[in-house]
Amino acid sequence: MTKRTLSVVMLSVLIILLAACSGGEKMDLEVRATLAGKPVAGAAVTVDGVAAGVTGADGMLAVQLVKKPGAEVDVQVVKDMAGHRIRPWKSVLMMKLPKKGIVDKYPVDAAFEFTRFMTVAAADKAGPVGEAVVKIGGSEAGKTGANGEFVYEYQDLPKDVLELSVAKSGYAPWKKTVPVEAGQRIEALLVKRVLVTIEALVDEYGQPVGIPGLAVTIDKRAVGRTDAKGSVSWHDEGEPGRKVPVVVLAPGYIPEQWKTTITLEGEVVLQRYFTPTIARPIRTGIYRFSGNTPNADLKDVLDQTEDALRQQLFALGPFKEVPSATLQAELKAAKVSIEKITLKGWRETKLRKTVDMIVLGSVARDDKGFLIETKFVASGGKVIHSQIARARSAKDISAAAREIAAEVLAKFPFEGTVVGIEGDRYRVNLGKAPYRIAKHTDFLLMTPRREETGRIAGYREIGKLRVKKVDSGTSLAEADDLKKGEKVSLGDRVVRQVLREEDEGKHVAVLVTKGGVPPDLTALGGVNIYLNDDWVGTTGPDGKAMVPVAPGRKYDIVLYRHGYQQVSDTLRIEKSGDVREFSLAVNNAVFKVESQPSGAEVFVDGDRIGRTPLIEGKPVTLGFHTVTVAAGGDYRDWEDVVEFASKIEDRTGSRAVVLHKDYLKIGERAEQNRDIDGAIAAYKSAGKDHPDYSLAHHRLAQIYLDDRADYDGAIAEFENVLTLPENQQLVYKQYAVAFTNLGHAYYEKGSSLVQKEREAAAQNFAKAIENLKKAKQNTRFFPNDRYDEAVHDTYYYTALSYHKLYLLTKKPALLNEANLAWREYFDFFPRRLEGNSTFEQSRVAAQQYWDQVRSQQ
Numbered sequence: 001m002t003k004r005t006l007s008v009v010m011l012s013v014l015i016i017l018l019a020a021c022s023g024g025e026k027m028d029l030e031v032r033a034t035l036a037g038k039p040v041a042g043a044a045v046t047v048d049g050v051a052a053g054v055t056g057a058d059g060m061l062a063v064q065l066v067k068k069p070g071a072e073v074d075v076q077v078v079k080d081m082a083g084h085r086i087r088p089w090k091s092v093l094m095m096k097l098p099k100k101g102i103v104d105k106y107p108v109d110a111a112f113e114f115t116r117f118m119t120v121a122a123a124d125k126a127g128p129v130g131e132a133v134v135k136i137g138g139s140e141a142g143k144t145g146a147n148g149e150f151v152y153e154y155q156d157l158p159k160d161v162l163e164l165s166v167a168k169s170g171y172a173p174w175k176k177t178v179p180v181e182a183g184q185r186i187e188a189l190l191v192k193r194v195l196v197t198i199e200a201l202v203d204e205y206g207q208p209v210g211i212p213g214l215a216v217t218i219d220k221r222a223v224g225r226t227d228a229k230g231s232v233s234w235h236d237e238g239e240p241g242r243k244v245p246v247v248v249l250a251p252g253y254i255p256e257q258w259k260t261t262i263t264l265e266g267e268v269v270l271q272r273y274f275t276p277t278i279a280r281p282i283r284t285g286i287y288r289f290s291g292n293t294p295n296a297d298l299k300d301v302l303d304q305t306e307d308a309l310r311q312q313l314f315a316l317g318p319f320k321e322v323p324s325a326t327l328q329a330e331l332k333a334a335k336v337s338i339e340k341i342t343l344k345g346w347r348e349t350k351l352r353k354t355v356d357m358i359v360l361g362s363v364a365r366d367d368k369g370f371l372i373e374t375k376f377v378a379s380g381g382k383v384i385h386s387q388i389a390r391a392r393s394a395k396d397i398s399a400a401a402r403e404i405a406a407e408v409l410a411k412f413p414f415e416g417t418v419v420g421i422e423g424d425r426y427r428v429n430l431g432k433a434p435y436r437i438a439k440h441t442d443f444l445l446m447t448p449r450r451e452e453t454g455r456i457a458g459y460r461e462i463g464k465l466r467v468k469k470v471d472s473g474t475s476l477a478e479a480d481d482l483k484k485g486e487k488v489s490l491g492d493r494v495v496r497q498v499l500r501e502e503d504e505g506k507h508v509a510v511l512v513t514k515g516g517v518p519p520d521l522t523a524l525g526g527v528n529i530y531l532n533d534d535w536v537g538t539t540g541p542d543g544k545a546m547v548p549v550a551p552g553r554k555y556d557i558v559l560y561r562h563g564y565q566q567v568s569d570t571l572r573i574e575k576s577g578d579v580r581e582f583s584l585a586v587n588n589a590v591f592k593v594e595s596q597p598s599g600a601e602v603f604v605d606g607d608r609i610g611r612t613p614l615i616e617g618k619p620v621t622l623g624f625h626t627v628t629v630a631a632g633g634d635y636r637d638w639e640d641v642v643e644f645a646s647k648i649e650d651r652t653g654s655r656a657v658v659l660h661k662d663y664l665k666i667g668e669r670a671e672q673n674r675d676i677d678g679a680i681a682a683y684k685s686a687g688k689d690h691p692d693y694s695l696a697h698h699r700l701a702q703i704y705l706d707d708r709a710d711y712d713g714a715i716a717e718f719e720n721v722l723t724l725p726e727n728q729q730l731v732y733k734q735y736a737v738a739f740t741n742l743g744h745a746y747y748e749k750g751s752s753l754v755q756k757e758r759e760a761a762a763q764n765f766a767k768a769i770e771n772l773k774k775a776k777q778n779t780r781f782f783p784n785d786r787y788d789e790a791v792h793d794t795y796y797y798t799a800l801s802y803h804k805l806y807l808l809t810k811k812p813a814l815l816n817e818a819n820l821a822w823r824e825y826f827d828f829f830p831r832r833l834e835g836n837s838t839f840e841q842s843r844v845a846a847q848q849y850w851d852q853v854r855s856q857q
Contacts, residue, residue, distance in 0.1 A: 024066040025098050028105045031061045033077055035086065035112045043079040043110070069097040077110040083183020085153065086114040115153040116182040122148045122166050122174075124190045132168040132190065133837060138844065140837055166190065169835025170267060172235075194236040194264040197831060199271045200226050200248060203456050204280070207352050211250070211274060218262075219244035224827065228780045233831050240265045250274050254419065254491045258454075273454035275491045277419040279429045281320035282356050284376075285327035286310055287338055289361030290623050291645040292562050294587050296365050298645070301394055305363055305372055308401035313359075316409055317434025322355045328641070329726065330354045333734070337626035338641065339605045343526075345381030352379060362562040362623075369393055373528065373560050374404050376412075385412050386528045386535040388558060409436050411498045411534075416443070418492040424478065426465060426488050430496070431473045441467040443477065443494035447486070459493055462486040500534060502548040507576035513543045515564050515584040524584060530558040531571065551575055563587055563621035589644040590617035593629070594656040600631040615652065620644050629657045636662040636692065661685070664692050667699060676707050694721050698738060705741065711749035718742035733781035736774075740782075740794045743772035747797045750804065758808055765805040772798040788830035792839060795825040796846065803849055815856060822850035 029052070033043035039059025045052045047065060055061045055077075067073060073093040079086050089110040098104045121144075122132040128148025134141050136152060144150045144166075166174040166188040174188045196218055200211040210230020216223050219242075223234040241264065248258045253274035262268050289306045291298035306324075314321040331338065334349045342360065346352055360375045369392040376385040387407050391400040414435050420427030430437050443466075446459035463482035467475045479488055515524030523543030529536050531547065532555055539545045549555065551574055559567040564584035571580060593602055595612040602609050602618075604625050609618045612629065622644050629638040638657050642649065651657055663686045670678035680703055686696035701717030704710040718741055722728050727735040750764030775794045782790040799821035806814035825846055833839040 024068045025095070026103045027065050027067055027073075027095055027098075028103055029063050029065055029073075029075070029093075029108065030105060031055065031063075031075070031077060031108045031110055033059045033061075033079065033089070033110045033112065035079070035081075035084075035114060037111075040079055040081075040112065043077050043112075046076045046078075048074050064103070067095040069095050071095045073106075075108055077108075077112075079112060083118070083181070084114050084116055086112050089113075115155060117151050117153045118181075118183065119185045120144070120150045120152065120164065120166065120188055121185060122150075122168075122188045122190055124171070124192065129168060129171070129190050132166050132171075132188075133835075133840075135165045135167070137163055140841075164188075167835065167840065170195075192240055192266045194240050195233060195267045195831065195834075196223075196236070196246075196262065196264070197231060197233045197267075197269045198226070198246065198248060199269065200230045200250065201271060201273050201455070202253070202276060203273055204356075207347070208273075208455070211253070215249045217245075217247045227828065236264055246270065248272060252277055254417070271453040271455075273450075273456070275417055277417065277429055279318075279414075279416050279435070281318055283322050283354070284313070284319045284357045284359060285322035285355045286313075286324055286359040286361065287327060288324065288624060288643075289363055290562060290643055292362045292364040292566070292587060292622055293366075294589070294622065294645075294647050296645075298363055298365065301365075301370060301397065302361075302363055304394060304397045305370075305401065306361060308398045309359075309361065309374065309404060312401045312405035313408070316405065318409075318412070318414060319357075325726075327355060327358070331641075337605055338624055339626065341381065342377050343381055345379050347379045355379075357384075360562075362560070364560075364566055366566075369396070370400075371558075371560070371566060372397075372400055372404070373562070374408075375528070376408070383528070383538055386530075386538075387411075388528075388530050388533060388535075388560065412496070413498075414496045416494045416496075418445075418488060418490055418494065419474070421488065421490065422476065425468065425476050426479070428465065428467075428475045428477055428494055429473070430494070431471050431475050433472045435496075437467060437470055437475050437496070439467055439470055441475070442480070442497045442499065443467070444497050445479070445482075445488065446493045446495070447489060448491060448493060462488075462492075464497075465494060500536070500548065502550050505548060505550065507549055507551050507573075508546045509549045509571065509573045510577060510579045511539065511545050511547055511559075512579060512581040513539045513545075513559060513584060514581070515543075515561070516586055518583070518585075521583055524561065524564070527559050527561040527564075527584065530560070531555040533558075549573055559584060563623045587622040588619040589622055589646060590648045591620045591627075591644070591651075592617040592648065593627075593651040594653070595629050595631065595638070596656055596658050597631055597635070600629045600635075600657075600659065603628040603630070612657075613652070617648070620649070629659065631659050634662050634666055635659045636664075660690050660692075662692075663690070663696050664699075667696065671703075676703060679703060694724060694727055694735065697721050698735070698741075701745070702741065705745050705748070709748070711745050711752065714745040715742065715749065718745060733778075734783050736778035736781035737783060737786070737790045739771045739775035739778070740790055740797075743768045743770075743775060743801070744793060744797050746771065747801050747804075750801070754804070754808070762805055762808045765801045765808070768801040769798060769805070772801065788832045789839075791828060791830055792833055792842070795821070795828050796842060799825045799846065799849070803853065806853075815853065819850070819853050822846060822853060826850075 031045050033040040033055045041055055041057045041059060043055040045061050052063045053061050073095060075091050075093060077089040089112055093106055096104060120134050122129040130144050130146045130148060132144045134150045141152050142150050161177050162180050164176050164178055170193055171190040172193040174190055178186055198216050200214045201208045202211055212226055212228050212230060214226045216232050218234050224232045226232045243261055243263050246260050246262055250256055253276055258272055286306060289302040291302060313319055330351050334351045336349055356379060358377045360377060362373045364371045369390060372389050374387045375383050378384045387404045389400040389403045391397050414430055416428050416430040418426050419429045442464055445463045445465050447462050448456040449458045449460060451457050463486060464480045465477035466480040467477045469476040511529060513524045513527040514521040516522055525539050525541040525543055527539040529545055529547060536547050537545045555571045557569050557571040559582055561584060564586055567582050567584055593612055593614050598612050600612045602612060602614060604620055604627055624641050624643050627640060627642045638659050663682045667679045667682035670682055680700060683696040683700035686693050697717050698721050701714045704717060705714035718738055721738055746764045746768035750761045750768060753761035772794055779791055802814060802818040802821045806818050
């Protein structure tokens with residue numbers, strides 16, 4: 001212990017001893033209370049828990065105390081002040097031993113720590129409104145609680161007035177400029193925002209599709225035209241509760257004009273389905289033609305047949321081609337097999353947006369040449385038409401394709417609509433061009449059952465129409481066999497009927513088909529039945545079909561199902577109900593497969609057939625099958641559509657299946673762990689030969705853009721993805737959003753160069769605009785889960801790029817483009833993003849930019 005420390009201890013002991021020998025000494029306590037450097041009157045002072053008084057106007061309080069030397073004196077100063085939260089001031093003093101006859105003074109400077117506060121109370125007519133966003137001076141300060149109140153604490157605010165706003169989705173924004181006063185309570189009365197959204201739709205094969213470009217008026221005011229999704233929105237800031245008329249003009253649809261009345265209250269969403277007056281071409285894709293004769297090399301014949309049919313079929317107006325490459329890519333993206341969708345359909349998959357009908361072809365070789373079958377499968381999985389034709393040699397393939405196309409046009413059950421009523425005749429939107437409807441053609445007539453929105457919930461058969469006169473694009477028909485009490489109406493559906501003579505009778509043959517390898521034969525469904533080359537039906541799952549025939553008449557019969565040997569025979573029955581049984585021998589291939597790594601599970605059309613290596617092989621029927629090889633872990637499943645056309649399909653040795661690392665899974669895991677470097681390394685590892693190359697490098701580009709602000713890296717990776725032809729041409733339509741992201745990256749790079757390289761900045765803004773224009777043209781293809789955000793960013797960065805390009809160049813044309821771009825941004829601001837603080841901030845900034853543009857025009 002040092003001498004100095006010893007002296008202090010001894011002094012303290014001495015003070016305590018002296019205090020013990022006396023009754024106490026006087027001390028003058030002088031308290032000075034201040035807040036923000038100014039004196040505080042009325043501050044309560046307590047000493048050792050006993051009230052000593054309050055400060056005066058000068059913030060001072062002087063009191064004389066008697067304390068024993070060495071005693072600790074606990075001083076506390078508190079003050080309540082409206083609009084302030086003041087922390088109590090506390091301190092502990094020690095009474096010193098005074099000099100004889102002298103009273104020591106103990107000054108105390110009690111400088112209060114404090115905050116000011118104000119209360120914003122949000123309410124509507126029903127009571128408090130919670131979760132409302134409160135902004136002060138344009139910046140978000142917080143949200144109201146369940147009681148509708150938000151208490152804002154602050155030190156300093158502007159001296160005169162304050163801009164205050166309160167917003168919540170479903171309410172009109174509340175704004176007010178208020179004088180600054182601590183403790184003030186501001187009542188924000190919110191009014192339910194009137195937001196009217198009109199959705200004009202057409203039902204395409206059970207799926208709602210928006211109708212763009214329809215003019216909409218509300219309350220006799222034009223509010224705009226429907227967008228690519230058939231939607232238009234309108235805000236009304238007036239007093240809710242009014243009833244107003246709504247009119248949608250829909251030329252080319254039934255009805256041409258739709259009217260209703262709505263009450264302006266809160267959010268109103270009106271859906272209305274319309275029926276097109278022009279028959280829509282059927283989106284048709286030829287999947288592939290497949291060989292149905294084991295060990296026969298039919299590749300050239302298959303390619304020739306497919307090309308010939310494509311040329312013939314799509315020269316006809318009723319069918320719109322979906323390229324085979326697009327169809328196959330969409331099948332892969334939807335993760336459905338051709339086997340599955342032709343049995344169960346694809347209405348419930350993403351494929352419904354691309355194709356209405358799929359054509360499947362099969363070619364078998366026999367001693368008469370080639371037998372070609374062409375099946376037309378609708379989105380419900382039902383075969384709606386099938387056709388066979390023969391070609392004696394490869395040279396006759398084109399003639400056979402022409403024959404198939406001609407027969408399809410003559411017999412296909414085209415669907416149309418009653419679009420006009422002319423006395424006792426009815427105008428149907430199917431005619432000579434391009435449907436080849438002829439006089440005396442019969443149509444099955446069905447009237448729709450409509451929901452309140454106008455959507456068709458189903459149809460009810462009410463009779464037939466028979467064509468009396470045919471024009472170029474329409475037919476005039478009379479009602480035939482109309483059911484009692486029914487009448488023909490606009491929008492009724494018609495389906496062309498092509499009847500065989502036997503169809504009018506009541507005589508049928510019961511055909512039973514079995515398949516397999518004798519003696520193990522089982523019921524075989526899906527067998528197409530042709531009588532005299534006319535398709536008359538398909539056997540059901542039980543292998544049975546009832547076919548109209550004329551007793552005693554002889555028919556040439558062909559039974560055909562891909563994967564089985566066709567049967568050609570003659571059919572003759574003596575009386576209705578006679579049963580005929582046929583057997584189809586299976587056409588099997590032996591599937592041998594190895595994988596790297598080994599030990600992977602092997603599936604064919606979802607059915608497990610074993611684990612690699614399968615050296616001896618497993619039987620698989622001829623045709624196209626989806627094969628999956630899965631090793632699990634960090635390996636990606638291998639999946640492909642394999643054509644089994646030979647006795648042996650050998651995927652061993654040099655043709656073994658090589659499984660790729662699942663870099664998407666590895667990268668996602670790293671991102672979840674915030675290991676950005678690990679995610680970058682994973683996504684970069686996917687080379688161009690990797691099946692996930694596009695998605696992996698798109699994610700890589702997004703990381704460069706969002707997490708690393710590496711604009712050059714982001715641009716390079718987005719462009720790597722878009723240089724692939726299938727992405728650039730939007731075969732994989734989800735990559736339409738890559739144009740938005742690339743435009744965003746170019747915009748950010750341009751912004752980073754504005755201060756140092758103005759010319760380079762301008763070039764980048766121009767490139768941003770170029771890519772964002774492509775994105776705007778394809779917004780309908782944006783992924784559903786991020787659709788609204790992608791639409792917002794497309795219009796936002798387009799407007800920003802025009803705006804900043806104008807500021808750099810001062811070209812008047814760009815000023816006009818910037819003005820239009822900002823107008824489009826507000827017109828197409830997604831309704832679902834309203835109230836989202838992030839996007840609302842973007843909208844506030846956009847308004848300031850737009851005001852700047854308009855001030856210079």
